[in-house]
Amino acid sequence: MHYLKFITAACVLALGLSWSLQAQTREVSGRVLDTGGEPLIGAAVLLSGTTSGDVTDLEGAFRLRVPDGPVTLEISCLGYVSATVAVPAAQAQI
DSSP: OHHHHHHHHHHHHHHHHHHHHHTTEEEEEEEOBOTTSOBOTTOEEEETTSSOEEEOOTTSEEEEEEESSOEEEEEEOTTSOOEEEEEOTTOOBO
């Protein structure tokens, strides 16, 4: 019986931690375009300093979960100069 209480408490704690961790992220989305305004297909968009990222679709669009607060995205595509973009905490679309 004692083990059942321990397991129940551990499950409640784990659920609470995972819920609070999810609340500390936000979604950033946008489009990657070339200088002519055409979408870049297959461009890599990475959260700076991590391996977390996305690849742009046929319309140059991406969607990425990032930590709350200001972040920097690194954008690269074969044949193009790489770029970094600062995304303020209040901005969700770039």
